[in-house]
Amino acid sequence: MAQPFTDESHPAEPYPGTRPDHCFVHVDETGWPVRPDLTMESGWRVEPDNIDLDQWLIGRGEPPLAARMPVLGYGSNANPSKVTWLRQELGLEGPAVVLRARCEGISAVWCDGTRARDGQRPATLAAAPGVVEEHSVWFATAEQLRVLDRCEGRGLRYRLVRLHTGRVVLYNGGVVDSVLAYTAGSKKRMPILVNGRMVACSDLSQRHALRLGGRPAPTDGLDVTEVHGDPCADDWPELLFVYGTLQPGASAWHLMEPHVVESEAIHLPGTLLDTGLGYPALRPGAGLGVPGFVLRLRSPEDALPLLDEYEGGDYRRVRVVLPDGRIAWTYLWTAAVEGLAELPDGWDVHQIR
Structure with missing residues (x-):
């Protein structure tokens, strides 16, 4: 039976930090493993106490999954320590529900530019036919999504979209069609091209990514619909x-x-x-x-x-x-x-x- 873990087991530095190899719910610098379970009303259970995820959330006065929106996390947002940073720096409130997913036909690749606050090279999303990667899906409340908007620089660095490229499959087999995602909204957040090719984050560490020389790609190849205004959990x-x-x-x-x-x-x-x-x-x-x-x-x-x-x-x-x-x-x-x-x-x- 998996046990709760603390942020220390998953440091945020260097970007994008490390990720648990399982789904989790996170609050107070602690994560609880989450597993698929069709006998639970939510379809998920929180370990080690085998509590239905919705009941775990409701018991803390927080919205259940039905009141949350799926947002693809392919960079540092899947890192537990980053979740704590969002609480401390941007006022994120309530448990973060982070469910692992198999992502087909899309890839986290290195951006052309670097982050102003620490000089590290962030990730962006690109079409990648035939590629399969493991990422995560946040099930975010409306208030949490507004915090993510601020973190990602919605409208400046990244834009919030519904993603139609690829296939995102949760660990319970559910296909999250038209998942919300933050994709490049400026030239510095477009994929970097090195010798005409994008560079997958999984192929190169942050230390080596900082040495990349290239130019921004003219497109990320994604089929998306940009979201205007605030999305609603009932939309999907x-x-x-x-x-x-x-x-x-x-x-x-x-x-x-x-x-x-x-x-x-x-x-x-x-x-x-x-x-x-x-x-x-x-x-x-x-x-x-x-x-x-x-x-x-x-x-x-x-x-x-x-x-x-x-x-x-x-x-x-x-x-x-x-x-x-x-x-x-x-x-x-x-x-x-x-x-x-x-x-x-x-x-x-x-x-x-």
């Missing part, structure tokens, strides 16, 4: 898994239909219980036992608040991983389950009215 993902009265043809479909672009029949790991109240209850788990539909929403930020009100206090909206790796919203039953019978295979949603 666009998918919603429904399994009860909100399914096509069921009693509450009229609430969903105006917001749906397309629908697809699918199964989700978990267990479905009969509440006896005219609607089913979904609990997380293994297997492929829950039939339903994945719906693509026209505007999640408009539809989801309406659905939150409809579902009421017995359900909580979470992000789940579909069998094909896509991530979707769904509503888990959080009220008592004692005495609730499991719905049999082949149950018919049209019987629930």
Whole structure:
């Protein structure tokens, strides 16, 4: 069982510092390992106490994963000591949730310029067909994202974008499509070209990177959409898994239909219980036992608040991983389950009215 660790085990210098080889949540100069766990409501557990990550956060008065936005961390932001620096220097508050990810088709490469505050050469992001690297995804609150904006010099040194190049896969198999990322926003933050080639951070240490001579690349090769204003946690993902009265043809479909672009029949790991109240209850788990539909929403930020009100206090909206790796919203039953019978295979949603 992995144990908590302190910043001393992962120094920030030289840039980009060292990273744990696992996911973690960080506060008070201490990190707690986080592992995927489909039996948990959040899909993740905090070690060594085996606590659901959302409950760990909520127990500290902090927003759960559903209220956080995924931001790619490919430089020093994956370093625990850097998180503490963000607290001390820029006022970062609350736990930082940093989940490891396999990144395909993109690479952290050295910038053309250096940092004004310490003269070190920072990283930037570039397209890299065929390349696979390990990086991290911050699940940041709105307030934490504003701190990252200040740290990265949003609009000056870097710009905040939704990334469409490559593939970012979390350790639980979830694919984070259109992940937020900070990419070059000035010539000094463009990749440096040495003999016509970009230089991956994994290939050269900071000490050797400082000796590089070259010129800024004309492009980073990335397909991105720049983010204007403040993004919202409800913006992502666009998918919603429904399994009860909100399914096509069921009693509450009229609430969903105006917001749906397309629908697809699918199964989700978990267990479905009969509440006896005219609607089913979904609990997380293994297997492929829950039939339903994945719906693509026209505007999640408009539809989801309406659905939150409809579902009421017995359900909580979470992000789940579909069998094909896509991530979707769904509503888990959080009220008592004692005495609730499991719905049999082949149950018919049209019987629930």
